[in-house]
Amino acid sequence: MYPPSAMITASDLGKDFGAQTLFRGASFQLNPGGRYGLVGANGSGKTTLLRMFAGREEPSQGTVSRPRRLRLGILEQDHFRFEELPIIEVVMMGHETLWQAMIDKDAILEKAETDFDADRYAELEDIIVSLDGYAFEARAGEILEGLGIPSEQHRQPLATLSGGFKLRVLLARVLASLPDCLFLDEPTNHLDILSIRWLEKFLLEFPGCAVVISHDHRFLNNVCTHIIDVDYETVTLYTGNFDAFTEAKKAERTRKEAEIARREKEIANHQAFVDRFRAKNTKARQAQSKVKQIEKLVIEPLPRSSRRYPIFSFSQQRPSGKQVLEIAGISKSFGDKRVLHNVDLNLRRGDRLAVIGPNGIGKSTLLKIVMGRLEADAGTVEWGHQVFPGYFAQDHRELLADSQGTVESWLSAACPGQSVGWVRAQLAKVLFSGDEVEKKVASLSGGEAARLIFARLAVDHPNVLVLDEPTNHLDLEAIEALVEALKSYDGTLVFVAHDRWFVSHLASRVLEITPNSLNDYRGTYDEYLANCGDDHLDVDAATLRAKANRKKGRDRRSDRSDDADDKKRAKRRKDLSLRLEIVTAAVEKAESRIGTIDAEFCRDGFFDQTPEDKVRALQNERAKLEGEVATLMDEWETIDREINALDPSSDDR
Secondary structure (H helix, E strand, C coil): CCCCCCCEEEEEEEEEECCEEEEEEEEEEECCCCEEEEEECCCCCHHHHHHHHCCCCCCCEEEEECCCCCCEEECCCCHHHHCCCEHHHHHHCCCHHHHHHHHHHHHHHHCCCCCCCHHHHHHHHHHHHHCCHHHHHHHHHHHHHHCCCCHHHCCCEHHHCCHHHHHHHHHHHHHCCCCCEEEEECCCCCCCHHHHHHHHHHHHHCCCEEEEECCCHHHHHHHCCEEEEEECCEEEEEECCHHHHHHHHHHHHHHHHHHHHHHHHHHHHHHHHHHHHCCCHHHHHHHHHHHHHHHHCCCCCCCCCCCCCCCCCCCCCCCCCCEEEEEEEEEEEECCEEEEEEEEEEEECCCEEEEECCCCCCHHHHHHHHCCCCCCCEEEEEECCCCCEEEECCCHHHHCCCCCCEHHHHHHHHCCCCCHHHHHHHHHHCCCCHHHHHCEHHHCCHHHHHHHHHHHHHHHCCCEEEEECCCCCCCHHHHHHHHHHHHHCCCEEEEECCCHHHHHHHCCEEEEECCCCEEEECCCHHHHHHHHCCCCCCCHHHHHHHHHHHHHHHCCCCCCCCHHHHHHHHHHHHHHHHHHHHHHHHHHHHHHHHHHHHHHHHCCCHHHHCCHHHHHHHHHHHHHHHHHHHHHHHHHHHHHHHHHHHCCCCCCC
16 A cells, blocks of 8 residues: 555646636645545546646646545446456456456466576565455455455356446455545445445545445445535535535535625615715715725625435326225245245235335335236235326336436326426426426436426326335435435335435335335334334344345255254353444444544634643544554454354365
């Protein structure tokens, strides 16, 4: 790793595209150990700024400085280059120096009998040893496992994976390259919550610098030490996670608005004096003085934010009957893989049901069966009286697949009889205005397509909303707007989500699908956690549980010859699992307090207004908490290893 000093320095940075200014006058530095969340509206220049950090795009003004020997790890969606290569090799090739040394060494060995270059061989061996090359394949395999790609697939060609898992391989390729600085553009796309949690842990332990573009509130809160905000035609660096940034930015805006209001009032008072006494000889000199004071009080108008918030609004044309949906004995398999078995569910009017569980467990399959888009192997689905459901698919482009028209024509077809003006008003609410309504539906981005479907759901007025991963492809502003709209919706809501922030704001009932059972809890997500004692969306215990379940599928339990030993082993695993939950809770409590302290540090004027002894006490408390977290995470790793050793289904990696 590169020595601890500023890794990237931006000085008076600016970028224009024709007449449009993205940002200007930005100066800051990125340091080792810093994890920077890069946020801003779509089109504000986030990806452009990331490319400038990487030296792949030149600024219009100013400079970006990087140490000459700085190793960069950049997530790129170029998997088509590696389709025929084994997955493990794609990952290892990410460390170009080490991979080339290994290739060259093998080439020397192949012709060793006729022409052995001992000096070059020794040179290559030194490179491989210095870069820990003999453990490289194992390290690459561990990263792939962490991202949900099991070891039995590592030797298969990349082409055998789906698009989402190909992107995971590309992410593993970047992480395995041992970079000094990581640049990740939406790395959590196509990751389930278990893989997201693994990535969080990786980034928290990463000693270099990481810059991440993300629309995931929870991820930004868990990972980031700083937020880089692209807004108001400039770039501002904030200390703290996303919540701390939000509060600091709001406070800063409020302060500026108050300052403008104060100056406007002062100018008004001066102007009133001038208007009253300008004609009086006795006050003429004072009035002239007031005029000069007014001239000095320059008010710089606040720039407009580049952030655009859509307006989502959902309402039901008429309420459904009390009994909304009854599912009985639903089962579904795909070949030898069973995803649902004997599922029963009774949905009542007004329920706000969150369906949770790891990827591949059958959540989307269940919703597709409910909506009649997939046939169950067994069981029945009965909708209640006067039920009119609206559906948002996980791959929501399937809802637009047959359209060859424009955005305007597609929505018009859903509301015949409405005027062009009315249709355009609905589109404007979801940020399609002017010429944007003439865009071809087939050319829309993921976020644009999602907003268009939500506009359709708004004009359809369903009394049941069935949403499968509705936050996919939405930016932070759209996600926040969607949550507010769904809070106000007076119909019945069923949704699949991995996002704890989203679930905790909306759910009044939680259905967790596990490999062996259903857990149907009537209450909020926070109440569910309080009663179940485990966070199934966002804790390490969930990762451990998922890992164990995957291994059970690959290596069935053999018969036990010693029942007494089995019981001891089971009791020990139970005790360790309980301790794991306690440790996890302690980590979250400590991290929450650290976040609170960081927010205090970010508060405008804190260091000027706070006594030195209090500042020092908070700094000492934060340092102590950081030490506690480190100790607790060491304990977590120890427990994790022991549980794996005790697990009779464990196999060698």
